Amino acid sequence: xxxxxxxxxxxxxxxxxxxxxxxxxxxxxxxxxxxxxxxxxxxxxxxxxxxxxxxxxxxxxxxxxxxxxxxxxxxxxxxxxxxxxxxxxxxxxxxxxxxxxxxxxxxxxxxxxxxxxxxxxxxxxxxxxxxxxxxxxxxxxxxxxxxxxxxxxxxxxxxxxxxxxxxxxxxxxxxxxxxxxxxxxxxxxxxxxxxxxxxxxxxxxxxxxxxxxxxxxxxxxxxxxxxxxxxxxxxxxxxxxxxxxxxxxxxxxxxxxxxxxxxxxxxxxxxxxxxxxxxxxxxxxxxxxxxxxxxxxxxxxxxxxxxxxxxxxxxxxxxxxxxxxxxxxxxxxxxxxxxxxxxxxxxxxxxxxxxxxxxxxxxxxxxxxxxxxxxxxxxxxxxxxxxxxxxxxxxxxxxxxxxxxxxxxxxxxxxxxxxxxxxxxxxxxxxxxxxxxxxxxxxxxxxxxxxxxxxxxxxxxxxxxxxxxxxxxxxxxxxxxxx
Amino acid sequence: xxxxxxxxxxxxxxxxxxxxxxxxxxxxxxxxxxxxxxxxxxxxxxxxxxxxxxxxxxxxxxxxxxxxxxxxxxxxxxxxxxxxxxxxxxxxxxxxxxxxxxxxxxxxxxxxxxxxxxxxxxxxxxxxxxxxxxxxxxxxxxxxxxxxxxxxxxxxxxxxxxxxxxxxxxxxxxxxxxxxxxxxxxxxxxxxxxxxxxxxxxxxxxxxxxxxxxxxxxxxxxxxxxxxxxxxxxxxxxxxxxxxxxxxxxxxxxxxxxxxxxxxxxxxxxxxxxxxxxxxxxxxxxxxxxxxxxxxxxxxxxxxxxxxxxxxxxxxxxxxxxxxxxxxxxxxxxxxxxxxxxxxxxxxxxxxxxxxxxxxxxxxxxxxxxxxxxxxxxxxxxxxxxxxxxx
Numbered sequence: 001x002x003x004x005x006x007x008x009x010x011x012x013x014x015x016x017x018x019x020x021x022x023x024x025x026x027x028x029x030x031x032x033x034x035x036x037x038x039x040x041x042x043x044x045x046x047x048x049x050x051x052x053x054x055x056x057x058x059x060x061x062x063x064x065x066x067x068x069x070x071x072x073x074x075x076x077x078x079x080x081x082x083x084x085x086x087x088x089x090x091x092x093x094x095x096x097x098x099x100x101x102x103x104x105x106x107x108x109x110x111x112x113x114x115x116x117x118x119x120x121x122x123x124x125x126x127x128x129x130x131x132x133x134x135x136x137x138x139x140x141x142x143x144x145x146x147x148x149x150x151x152x153x154x155x156x157x158x159x160x161x162x163x164x165x166x167x168x169x170x171x172x173x174x175x176x177x178x179x180x181x182x183x184x185x186x187x188x189x190x191x192x193x194x195x196x197x198x199x200x201x202x203x204x205x206x207x208x209x210x211x212x213x214x215x216x217x218x219x220x221x222x223x224x225x226x227x228x229x230x231x232x233x234x235x236x237x238x239x240x241x242x243x244x245x246x247x248x249x250x251x252x253x254x255x256x257x258x259x260x261x262x263x264x265x266x267x268x269x270x271x272x273x274x275x276x277x278x279x280x281x282x283x284x285x286x287x288x289x290x291x292x293x294x295x296x297x298x299x300x301x302x303x304x305x306x307x308x309x310x311x312x313x314x315x316x317x318x319x320x321x322x323x324x325x326x327x328x329x330x331x332x333x334x335x336x337x338x339x340x341x342x343x344x345x346x347x348x349x350x351x352x353x354x355x356x357x358x359x360x361x362x363x364x365x366x367x368x369x370x371x372x373x374x375x376x377x378x379x380x381x382x383x384x385x386x387x388x389x390x391x392x393x394x395x396x397x398x399x400x401x402x403x404x405x406x407x408x409x410x411x412x413x414x415x416x417x418x419x420x421x422x423x424x425x426x427x428x429x430x431x432x433x434x435x436x437x438x439x440x441x442x443x444x445x446x447x448x449x450x451x452x453x454x455x456x457x458x459x460x461x462x463x464x465x466x467x468x469x470x471x472x473x474x475x476x477x478x479x480x481x482x483x
Numbered sequence: 484x485x486x487x488x489x490x491x492x493x494x495x496x497x498x499x500x501x502x503x504x505x506x507x508x509x510x511x512x513x514x515x516x517x518x519x520x521x522x523x524x525x526x527x528x529x530x531x532x533x534x535x536x537x538x539x540x541x542x543x544x545x546x547x548x549x550x551x552x553x554x555x556x557x558x559x560x561x562x563x564x565x566x567x568x569x570x571x572x573x574x575x576x577x578x579x580x581x582x583x584x585x586x587x588x589x590x591x592x593x594x595x596x597x598x599x600x601x602x603x604x605x606x607x608x609x610x611x612x613x614x615x616x617x618x619x620x621x622x623x624x625x626x627x628x629x630x631x632x633x634x635x636x637x638x639x640x641x642x643x644x645x646x647x648x649x650x651x652x653x654x655x656x657x658x659x660x661x662x663x664x665x666x667x668x669x670x671x672x673x674x675x676x677x678x679x680x681x682x683x684x685x686x687x688x689x690x691x692x693x694x695x696x697x698x699x700x701x702x703x704x705x706x707x708x709x710x711x712x713x714x715x716x717x718x719x720x721x722x723x724x725x726x727x728x729x730x731x732x733x734x735x736x737x738x739x740x741x742x743x744x745x746x747x748x749x750x751x752x753x754x755x756x757x758x759x760x761x762x763x764x765x766x767x768x769x770x771x772x773x774x775x776x777x778x779x780x781x782x783x784x785x786x787x788x789x790x791x792x793x794x795x796x797x798x799x800x801x802x803x804x805x806x807x808x809x810x811x812x813x814x815x816x817x818x819x820x821x822x823x824x825x826x827x828x829x830x831x832x833x834x835x836x837x838x839x840x841x842x843x844x845x846x847x848x849x850x851x852x853x854x855x856x857x858x859x860x861x862x863x864x865x866x867x868x869x870x871x872x873x874x
Contacts, residue, residue, distance in 0.1 A: 103692075104765040126696060148642045159640065161649075162617055166823055177848040181823010182765045184791035185603065185614060188845070188852045188871045189658070193616060193649025197642050209823075217698040237558050243581070243670030283698045285722040342638045346558035374640045375559070414640040422643075429643055430633065437632045438645040440858040444851055457644065 002063040004042055010063060011045050011087065014055035019046045019093070030070065030088045034135075036337070036391075037078035037420050041068065041088040048093045050168060050176050050206035057204070058174040060087050066451045067172075069200040071111065071143025074135040076338055077419025079147065079199050083455040083464050089204060091142045097121055098207065105212045106165065106182050111142025111205045115149075118210070127212035130157040133415070134323055142205045148197030150415035152248045152322070153279070155373035157213070159415070161196045168207035169195060173446025182209050194441055199417050200453040202445040216247075216281035220291040221309040223318050224298035225272035229253050229368070232274035233349035235301035236372045239278070240345070242297060244290050248279040249373030253352075255332070256325050256367045256380075263328035266321035269305050276303075276372065277322055325369045326380065333365065333382035337394045340416035341405035345375040354404045355379050362397045376414035377405070403428065418457045426459050435459070491527050491542055494841070494869070495833040496535035498522070498542040507631065507662060510548040514660070515629035517541060520867040523656045525595030526569060528588070528752055529602045531830045533655060533841055537868025549597060549662050557582055561620060561637060563665045566597025582668040585612035589752035597661040603653035607703040607718075607747045610789025616652035618666045624651055624659040627860035637665045650855065656866040657874055658859040674702055675724055676739040678716040679731050684708065684773045684786055687715045688766070691788045694730050699723045705747050706786040708777075716743060750783045751796035751829055758797040758808070758831050762815055764824035769793055772826075775815050779803050791824075805835040816843050845872035 011020045021027060021044035031040040042065070047053045060067045066086030073080050082088050094110035097118065101107070102125035109118060115136040119128045132151035133139050139149065145167060150159040166180035180192035195202055226232040232251055239246065252260065252275050257268050268275050278294050280287045295306045309315035329336055343351045352368065355377070359366040365382040381397055383390045402412055406428045412418060418426065426435060435458060442448045455464030491501065499519060504510040514521065520540040524530060527544075549567030553576040556562065560582065564573045570591040574583050587606030588594040594604065600615050600622075612618070621635030634647035651659055681687040687706035694704070694717070703718035716739060719727055728736070751759025760779065762772045766788055773786050773793045780803055781795035802808070808831070815826040820843075828841040845852070849872055856863075856874045868874075 101765075101767070103767045106765060148646070150640060154640070158613070158617065161646070162613060171851075175850075177851055178823070179848065179851070183763045183819065183822055183824035184765075185653070185763045185825075187763075187823070187825040188849070188874075189855050190616060190649045190653050191848075191851055191855065193652075194646055196649075197646050214696045214698065240560060240670070241558065243672055245670070282700060283723050283726050285725065286720055289722055342640050344556060344559040344561070344638055346556065371640070375638055376640050410638050411636045411641045412643040414638075415642060417642055418644065426644065429636065433626075433630050434632045434634065435644070437626060437630075437859075438634070438647055441645050441647070441650070441855075443858040444854040 002065060007063060007065060007087070008043055010059040011043055011056060014059040015045050015047050015052045019048070019052065021046065030090070031081070033073045033075045033078060033080040035076050035078045035421060037081040037083065039081050039083050039085060041082040042085050044088040044090055046090050046093045050170060053089060053170045053204055053206050054174055054176055056087070056089055057170050057172070061174055061451070064451065066454050068453050069146065069204045071140035071146070072114070072138045074139045075143065075147060075417065075419065076340065077413065077417040077421045079417050079419040079453070079456060081420060083420055091140060091204070094206065100125060102127065104182065106209055107212055108207060108209045109141050110207060111140060111145070113141050115139050115141060115144060122212050123215065126215050128215050129163065129210055129212055130154070131160045131163060141208050141210070145196055145205045145208055146198065146200045147415070147417045150371070150376070152250050152371060155249055155371070156245045156247045161193065163211045164192065164196055164208060165211055166209040167192055167195060167205045169203040169205050171203040171445040172452035176206070191444070198441070199419060199457050201456055202442065202447050202452065218284040218287040219279065219281045219315065220287050221315045221318050222278045222291060222294055222306055223268070224276045224278070224303040224306045225269035226274045226276065226303050227272070229274040229352045230349040231302040232276045233352065233372065235276060235298050235303065236348070237345060238297050238301060239294055242293055244293060246278050246294070246373065247281045248277070250277040250322050251275070251370055251372040252322065252325055253368040255365065256329065256369045259328040259332050259367065260321040260325050262331055264320055264324055266317050268321055272304065277318060322369070329367050329380055329382065334384045334386070337381045337383065337398060339377070339379045339381065339398045339401050340413050341377050341402055341410060342414040343375045343377065343405050343408045343410035347408045347410070348372065348375055351377065351404060351408050355401055358397060358400050358404070362393060364393060364397055371414070374414070375410065399425070420455055423457055423459050491524065491530055493522050493530050493540070493542065494533055494535040495836055499539045501542045501544060503544045504548040507548055510543070510545060510660070511625060511629045511631065513543065514625055514627070514864065517864065521864060522866050522869065523660045525567060525598030526590065526593035528590045528594045528598065529604060529829070532602070532827070533869045534873060535868070536866060537873065545597065545660060546595060553577065555580060555668065557668070559639070560668050561639065561665055562668050563637065563663060564596050565663050566595060566661045568596055570594050570596060570599055577668055578671060581671055583671050584666055585618055585669050586615055587748050589749045591748070596664055600652045600661055600664060601654060601656050605790060607705055607744065607787070609792065610704055610787055611700060611702055612669070616649055619648045619652060619664055620667060621665040622648040622651055622661055623663045624661050626659055627862065627864045631662065635665070639667065655870045657856060657870045658865065660865070672702070673721060674718045675721050676718050676743065677724065677736055678714040678739055679734040679736050681706065681713050681715045681734070683713060685770050687713060687786065688770050688788055690715055690731060694727055695789065697726055697730050699727050703747070704789055706788070707747060708784040709746065710782055716747065746783065747785055750785055751794055755798040756796050756830060757799055758802045759829040760795045760812060760826060761829050762793040762819060762824065762826045763791055764819040765791060765822050768819050768822060768824065771818055772815050775811055775818070779808055779811050805838040808835065809839045812839060842871045
């Protein structure tokens with residue numbers, strides 16, 4: 001057994017005194033992410049270079065101490081929570097944009113660079129980085145790689161997986177390797193693609209090369225109000241069936257609309273059962289033609305009103321409601337719990353009915369804000385943690401919703417990851433052999449010892465604690481929680 | 484595919500037998516029972532690519548084993564397709580519903596879904612829609628021990644578990660045999676095919692950069708030198724045409740000549756082609772890579788800026804001798820390797836193989852590729868020796 005003193009001494013040798021956090025009051029900041037899991041690490045290291053990350057990983061490996069990588073800690077599946085304690089390796093000090101090459105339309109960044117910061121800097125060259133998780137002001141590119149992050153604008157353009165060209169990683173074995181490069185296709189097996197979305201269980205990204213796109217010259221944002229969620233879902237399907245793939249199609253239900261109006265007064269139509277936010281971008285002529293068709297489809301499917309943002313200010317206001325929806329829900333209840341699931345787009349309306357039935361049965365109010373275009377739901381379960389048993393009821397209700405997603409042909413997560421939260425549900429989707437095949441990837445990166453981000457993604461594992469047994473841990477994700 | 488007595492050649496080598504399992508169960512039994520290396524093959528359009536298998540091998544034509552119908556969910560923009568079906572056959576089913584796959588490998592009427600994914604063969608729509616792997620939502624595949632497993636799912640957004648489909652796509656049949664794939668489908672859009680004479684490739688690259696910077700996002704945007712001129716060939720939405728014409732202002736434009744799309748797609752793999760070299764590199768290196776490849780006297784050169792690709796194809800009477808080809812390919816590799824690019828000799832006369840390495844030196848981090856092979860195919864059952872570094 002390694003003593004804490006030995007561990008700290010080894011970490012100081014690896015990264016220097018100033019990069020090791022060890023005081024209990026400082027460690028408290030690293031015990032949680034955007035969800036309900038909690039566990040305090042023994043130490044946190046804040047390396048500045050890949051070599052320091054490597055030294056820290058090797059030190060932990062030698063001592064047999066678990067390692068948990070951490071970006072901004074905005075994750076919503078417990079991925080950055082050190083469930084078996086040990087050492088958290090934070091990328092907070094690795095936040096340089098190393099290069100933006102406007103000719104190749106490539107940026108190379110350190111993992112701690114915030115998503116939005118990259119797009120801001122790229123804007124100087126008329127370029128942007130498309131994946132835009134709602135936490136984009138805070139969440140990091142390294143974290144985005146780990147989670148294969150999405151966002152509202154992933155419908156037409158794709159998710160992190162579609163924009164990362166190459167990754168320098170420190171593997172769980174403690175080696176520094178490039179997966180892919182700056183060219184569009186990797187040479188050999190696509191380990192780059194397999195690493196993306198591996199939730200910090202295989203290694204830590206230390207540099208990321210991403211593809212940038214030219215900022216589209218024209219953007220049109222429409223807001224359609226519908227009497228029911230079902231009608232709005234039908235409109236989504238018929239827009240797609242017309243051959244139009246908007247850059248974003250976001251939906252909010254009645255409860256969400258009420259919360260947003262109470263919070264921000266963005267002017268969403270009163271009494272609507274659902275609002276659908278549709279954004280189109282591209283060339284002026286293309287966008288205007290498509291916007292007219294989207295408008296017609298919405299009206300045909302029963303929209304009571306369709307508004308088109310006339311200028312950038314109006315557009316920002318329409319989006320303010322969407323982006324602020326979750327914090328606004330904080331006004332309706334002291335606590336909320338965000339669920340992330342995906343269903344086939346054609347099953348959306350039916351699934352929303354089943355979610356409403358679950359809400360009625362459980363007595364818990366559920367608000368819905370979701371990426372309708374790709375069938376990615378985000379039911380928000382509202383509750384008050386002070387009520388006895390509330391935590392267990394919320395988790396049981398979330399599990400029931402996940403079960404519905406799987407039954408309807410969907411999946412357990414569209415963008416938040418499996419993390420600690422949903423790993424016990426994985427056998428609903430995958431057979432034992434499927435999971436065992438996935439786990440073989442760990443051998444490739446030297447992660448087979450299970451000490452690299454333990455207790456994540458895969459079911460089982462010892463010493464990981466039991467989900468749902470710590471009702472007291474269920475708390476508000478807070479106003480800085482995002483979808 | 485060229486035929487030996489036993490069956491098709493693989494990179495110049497003859498198999499000990501050609502197996503044609505008739506069902507998935509028969510394929511699994513074959514995988515479980517075989518001592519020789521198995522080389523899975525679909526339409527056989529890229530069997531010349533890569534090294535010859537190490538040692539005696541059986542060629543496994545998987546088309547009968549992996550047949551069946553397309554399950555199309557038009558409202559979800561997805562389809563689950565058996566790996567043994569040709570890309571063209573799958574598209575014929577989908578187009579009846581106004582949708583299609585954005586897979587356009589060379590010889591799409593012969594190339595199968597499984598082969599296209601395994602060999603990562605992209606086509607003219609690569610720039611806009613991404614590589615074949617980007618179309619994959621889930622896979623079913625046969626593991627080297629015969630177990631049939633799944634990865635991914637059937638929905639368009641999914642982060643549950645490791646994305647093993649990425650590992651299988653482009654693995655060249657050396658990690659598993661793809662049995663079926665759930666793919667994105669796309670609405671068929673109205674487009675116009677137009678091309679502009681550009682004089683030289685550098686000008687073509689510059690115009691492509693300006694066109695896309697202006698917000699045009701063509702379905703196809705290739706620079707093609709077919710020996711009769713150099714053209715920037717675009718497939719655009721009708722609404723994008725005026726914007727394109729503003730950028731290209733004043734240049735001679737014409738509709739695509741007949742067969743242009745097939746030429747862009749199939750060049751290097753046509754019946755009469757004997758040589759094909761593909762380079763993948765960042766945009767800024769494409770011009771220099773193309774200039775070097777021009778010295779190999781190809782009859783057809785295609786530059787795909789948004790896909791980061793250059794391909795040079797030569798028919799009989801075109802091209803250069805093997806030593807000269809080696810020099811050119813090595814020069815291009817020195818140019819693009821530092822950026823993570825590569826140059827692959829996709830097709831060459833068998834007598835060139837002694838001089839010309841089709842893959843080139845393994846990349847940095849090759850130990851991870853070897854570890855992947857060891858993890859997924861520890862006994863080297865699938866396509867042993869065929870891929871990079873003789874994996």
